[in-house]
Amino acid sequence: MSSKTLYDKIWDAHIAHEAEDGTCLLYIDRHLVHEVTSPQAFEGLRMAGRTVHAPDKTIAVPDHNVPTTPGRDVHIDNDESRIQVDALDKNARDFGVHYYPVSDIRQGIVHIVGPEQGWTLPGMTVVCGDSHTATHGAFGALAHGIGTSEVEHVLATQTLISKKSKNMKVEITGKLAPGVTAKDITLSVIGKTGTAGGTGYVIEYCGEAIRDLSMEGRMTVCNMAIEGGARAGLIAPDEKTFAYCMGRPHAPKGTQWEAALAWWKTLYSDDDAHWDKVITIRGEDIAPVVTWGTSPEDVLPITASVPAPEDFKGGKVDAAKRSLEYMGLTAGTPLNQIKIDTVFIGSCTNGRIEDLRAAAAILKGKKIAEGMRAMVVPGSGLVRAQAEEEGIAQVFIDAGFEWRLAGCSMCLAMNPDQLEPGERCAATSNRNFEGRQGRGGRTHLMSPAMAAAAAVTGHLTDVREMM
């Protein structure tokens, strides 16, 4: 048998049907569902008189537009949000899928809940009507976002009509310097490849710096594969992966665990597997980075200055001009002099316990700058509870942060947590598009430790100076 990449192996194990032109019906092991991209899909099922094919493999949780303040389990003020959450509630119960309502401590961002509950396991196919489904690739699962029509298709058939992507290897060699995190890796990769560099590919991240990351760090890396345009990001499972999965509520137990483990251990890219594209970055060369513009590819080390449109070529000249105008920035300004008024720590990129620990380590014994609005939104109710138990919540509160309930919150500002026009935010989320965090709001993406540092100083800050 010829050599295969990890992606090839997972793909081959899930083909339920292959047409002559290579179009496949890919079998889906886990389907995650949230309130924003599913109502039309369930409505479609009802209208066609169809049922959910595999309710046991379907997991629903409201996250995108739930408020992150108390009382939301009793009433959600915004009519449209409430209608969507109520619709999910009804659909989940009518169709009998697994469901974590806001009143359940396990509720949270769908991409944090899946791994936490052991729904996401190596070698699986995982889809969700959300582009950051790529997160689950950290387990060596083929995971990607789908549209609502595809949500309906998966609900009805447990398969997805799919064509195979190409294989791309992104290797991060060596060790990361102190103060450099998984977020800096993933942003740096996008800075190098551009937001379309991965289009048509599934990326496998590998190399010593990736191996050295915790499972949570790996999720941060894979989360942003989509920002580089890739269909999915993958990291081969290893002992860390197995240790993370073991004992989770929906992970296999006993002899099933042994059987699963035996298969999982075969999930790696063969040495002589074929790659359509290879990118290598030295871990030592990665610095703590921030974004300056309105595309995740607008990445620079915190020690750099705001670029000028003329520094770019082609369509990017105009795009950079527009970005700088929107961001209210002048070329040549050192990035660490950019003043901010808002800090958001959370999202499926950086809303896990290790992210909160990293931010709290910087904040301990300090206060946020005068006039700063700082918010920390744990990725799930369980992350929140753990942070409270560890005393981290208190560190945030003492520093002047708002300590919120779990959800997507200001990552996309569909709930009341939004930026006002012109407000400037240090955010640990994954998108800095125009209006992403609120109409006219300005977003700088960075790691949790960097966001915490900025909260204290009031401007973008090199976290290494505070370590």
Add this chain to the structure above:
Amino acid sequence: MEKFEKLTGVAAPMDMINIDTDMIIPKNFLKTIKRTGLGVNLFDEMRYDDDRNERPDFVLNKPAYRNAEILIAGENFGCGSSREHAPWAIKDFGIRCVIAPSFADIFFNNCFKNGILPIPLPQDQVDILMKDAEKGENARITVDLENQVITTSDGEQIRFEVESFRKHCLMNGLDDIGLTLEKAASIDAFEAKAAQSRPWV
């Protein structure tokens, strides 16, 4: 799904790269539980000012392009989120075909599910169409899916590629789910086999 065979219409030029889904339909319009009615909010933040008046210089607000049925844009069109509200809004506005040097993957897929034809073309050919589109209302472009040819207002012809299965579905307005359910036996067989080999799933 509405069929797509041949379309002749006005093309709106949007010479910008990385037009993301937040631009196409900002998230405050994702709270609907319907598929229709999003057309008025297509490109909302570019199209209206803070008082909800139309910005006269935005292309779709110009008289020549108010009824555009084709959109010509820069590379990486549709990047960002998986929201199908983006193609729903495009379709609801009346645009049935988007032409760009490249598309983001999920958006590209979503188009086909909604009777919209996305056409990736080399930059120099997009440039030709962009120029043509800039001529406004009289420059009607024809997109012929069956023969896979675009004809500019000057009669210049540009061939394009499209996957055969997707073309077939689009031309016949076929519903994916119905087609897949015809293969239910394959799915059942796969599940039976997987229950043996990966019982923990």
